[in-house]
Amino acid sequence: MMLDNIVWDxxxxxxxxxxxxxxxxxxxIFILGLTVGLSLYLTDEDRLIENKGIYxxxxxxxxxxRSIPFIILLILLVPFTKLIMGTMLGxxxxxxxxxxxxxxxxxxxxxxxxxxxxxxxxxxxxxMGASLIQIIRKVLIKExxxxxxxxxxxxxxxxxxxxxxxxVIGAGGLGNYAYLYGFQRNNQQVVVVSTVFILLIVLxxxxxxxxxxxxxxxxx
Amino acid sequence: xxxxxxxxxxxxxxxxxxxxxxxxxxxxxxxxIFGIVGSSGxxxxxxxxxxxxxxxxxxxxxxxxxVNITKLTKEELxxxxxxxxxxxxxxxxxxxxxxxxxxxxxxxxxxxSKTEQIKRARELLKLVDLEDKAHVxxxxxxxxxxxxxxxxxxxxxxxxxxxxxxxxxxxxxxxTDNILSLLMKINKELDITIVLITHExxxxxxxxxxxxxxxxxxxxxxxxxxxxxxxxxxxITKEFVAKELVSETYGTKFKKDHSKKLIxxxxxxxxxxIPLLRNLVVNYGLNPNIIEAKVRSxxxxxxxxxxxxxxxxxxxTEVRDYLKLQNVKLEVLNDAx
Ligand SMILES: Nc1ncnc2c1ncn2[C@@H]1O[C@H](COP(=O)(O)OP(=O)(O)OP(=O)(O)O)[C@@H](O)[C@H]1O
Ligand SMILES: [Mg+2]
Numbered sequence: 001m002m003l004d005n006i007v008w009d010x011x012x013x014x015x016x017x018x019x020x021x022x023x024x025x026x027x028x029i030f031i032l033g034l035t036v037g038l039s040l041y042l043t044d045e046d047r048l049i050e051n052k053g054i055y056x057x058x059x060x061x062x063x064x065x066r067s068i069p070f071i072i073l074l075i076l077l078v079p080f081t082k083l084i085m086g087t088m089l090g091x092x093x094x095x096x097x098x099x100x101x102x103x104x105x106x107x108x109x110x111x112x113x114x115x116x117x118x119x120x121x122x123x124x125x126x127x128m129g130a131s132l133i134q135i136i137r138k139v140l141i142k143e144x145x146x147x148x149x150x151x152x153x154x155x156x157x158x159x160x161x162x163x164x165x166x167x168v169i170g171a172g173g174l175g176n177y178a179y180l181y182g183f184q185r186n187n188q189q190v191v192v193v194s195t196v197f198i199l200l201i202v203l204x205x206x207x208x209x210x211x212x213x214x215x216x217x218x219x220x
Numbered sequence: 221x222x223x224x225x226x227x228x229x230x231x232x233x234x235x236x237x238x239x240x241x242x243x244x245x246x247x248x249x250x251x252x253i254f255g256i257v258g259s260s261g262x263x264x265x266x267x268x269x270x271x272x273x274x275x276x277x278x279x280x281x282x283x284x285x286x287v288n289i290t291k292l293t294k295e296e297l298x299x300x301x302x303x304x305x306x307x308x309x310x311x312x313x314x315x316x317x318x319x320x321x322x323x324x325x326x327x328x329x330x331x332x333s334k335t336e337q338i339k340r341a342r343e344l345l346k347l348v349d350l351e352d353k354a355h356v357x358x359x360x361x362x363x364x365x366x367x368x369x370x371x372x373x374x375x376x377x378x379x380x381x382x383x384x385x386x387x388x389x390x391x392x393x394x395x396t397d398n399i400l401s402l403l404m405k406i407n408k409e410l411d412i413t414i415v416l417i418t419h420e421x422x423x424x425x426x427x428x429x430x431x432x433x434x435x436x437x438x439x440x441x442x443x444x445x446x447x448x449x450x451x452x453x454x455x456i457t458k459e460f461v462a463k464e465l466v467s468e469t470y471g472t473k474f475k476k477d478h479s480k481k482l483i484x485x486x487x488x489x490x491x492x493x494i495p496l497l498r499n500l501v502v503n504y505g506l507n508p509n510i511i512e513a514k515v516r517s518x519x520x521x522x523x524x525x526x527x528x529x530x531x532x533x534x535x536x537t538e539v540r541d542y543l544k545l546q547n548v549k550l551e552v553l554n555d556a557x
Contacts, residue, residue, distance in 0.1 A: 118312065120308060120310055120311075120312035121312050121313070121314055123274060123308075123312065124306070124308060124312035124313075124373075125325070125329070126274060126301070127272055127274060127301055127304070127305075127306040127383075128301060128302065128325065128326040128329050128373075128377075129297075129298040129299065129300070129301035129302035129326075129329055129330070130298075130329045131298060131329075134328075134329055138325065138328065138329075139314065142314065142316040142317070143314060143315065143316050145316065216316070218315050218316060218357040218358075218359055219315045219359060220357075220359040220360075
């Protein structure tokens with residue numbers, strides 16, 4: 001048999017762990033990134049709650065975090081992760097790094113999509129007496145939804161590959177499996193099959209993301 | 221209904237001061253269709269945006285239905301805006317919503333129940349004649365249809381005032397006429413006061429009863445549309461009227477004849493029903509040669525002008541008196557001598 005060197009139980013368990021890590025962190029990144037992206041947009045010059053101080057603070061933090069290479073971020077966060085997760089191993093260990101690495105990335109994408117919302121529609125809703133919350137919910141988010149969704153798709157794909165990287169320093173998932181059983185024990189089959197699974201996951205995320213982005217986009 | 225007293229608005233930059241609205245006094249009566257005309261940068265948009273406090277004045281008073289809107293709290297302002305509709309040059313519809321949902325937006329904002337929202341939105345679709353487009357997205361509509369949706373949306377909360385910022389400037393002439401008729405219908409049937417801004421005098425002529433002319437942030441002339449069209453005082457106003465009404469080229473096109481002079485008769489409303497020219501010929505012995513004439517409707521009545529050539533020796537004194545009685549303005553254009 002061609003794939004006789006693979007322990008399928010372990011393999012599928014790793015797939016599960018990768019899915020868990022990615023899914024969980026993407027959910028958190030989505031919420032945090034949306035909040036930070038929205039705050040960036042709203043406090044920027046000439047926007048609804050212009051505030052130079054807050055904008056600069058957020059902007060600098062986001063750019064700083066974004067410029068740290070992920071592998072360095074992982075190492076930097078080891079003490080922090082041990083403190084809040086109680087462990088450096090397994091599927092939960094990578095979550096802090098994934099979330100902290102992914103949020104600034106996504107927040108900027110959210111900000112960019114929000115900036116594309118036509119100022120006229122915001123003005124129109126103001127002329128109807130909309131409150132800030134109503135403008136955010138009914139206009140800003142809705143009108144930038146294609147960008148918000150395609151942004152989270154791109155982010156999710158990066159997170160899958162980041163999670164594999166996290167595997168190398170001990171967190172679970174396909175990366176860890178490919179590294180320990182494939183690389184260190186020189187089992188090429190494990191590496192190839194792990195790669196195929198990663199590719200499949202990425203493909204599914206891309207397809208689903210594209211489907212929804214197109215479905216809700218009525219701009220033409 | 222709407223009364224502005226000494227309103228000023230300046231846009232300050234680090235380097236520049238732009239006086240967008242300067243010392244404006246304005247009065248709009250209930251059920252008026254009040255036009256504000258002016259060239260680009262005159263301050264029209266700023267002025268109309270002051271009326272629903274999208275801009276805040278630096279000084280002056282803005283009274284709407286007896287309330288000084290410069291003094292409203294945040295909540296009061298939101299409430300006031302719910303009762304003031306606005307439509308825009310570029311329609312500003314939400315592409316993420318269908319036509320029906322776009323019209324429901326202001327109702328969602330005021331907090332109507334869902335069934336109420338749908339019921340009201342359907343009524344409005346009927347009013348603007350777009351019932352078949354309820355579930356279509358704005359990107360599939362023509363410009364005129366988009367503006368109809370904009371109008372329906374602006375009327376959703378039954379406003380007393382409708383503000384129109386260049387509502388027809390992005391539309392072709394035929395569509396413009398359609399939208400203007402719709403605005404007129406709304407004004408009549410729903411008794412809504414309309415304030416509209418435009419840089420085209422023919423929009424004013426077609427639907428407004430009152431007009432203000434703006435230049436460099438100031439209102440340089442305001443009054444009855446017929447009055448302004450017939451007797452524009454300010455140079456800028458004359459320009460606007462002339463562009464729209466008369467091709468002021470007769471003087472140059474016309475070969476000079478030293479035994480003749482050109483006179484212009486401007487008549488309004490009532491005088492157009494009299495056989496004016498016949499009376500002048502029969503009773504006063506005038507011997508006119510018609511050079512140019514135009515009559516058109518201004519807000520459901522007729523105004524026009526007539527340029528005739530007469531003998532330069534003809535004494536106009538008696539004619540003047542007669543014309544004054546008939547409410548016709550006489551002007552000697554070029555005394556050829
Ligand atoms: N938000 C703003 N900040 C700074 N300057 C502004 C702002 N809005 C308008 N202005 C300036 O105020 C002046 C009047 O502008 P406004 O838009 O009211 O003119 P308008 O009569 O509507 O012109 P148009 O016919 O081109 O729309 C212009 O010089 C414009 O550049
Ligand atoms: Mg303007």
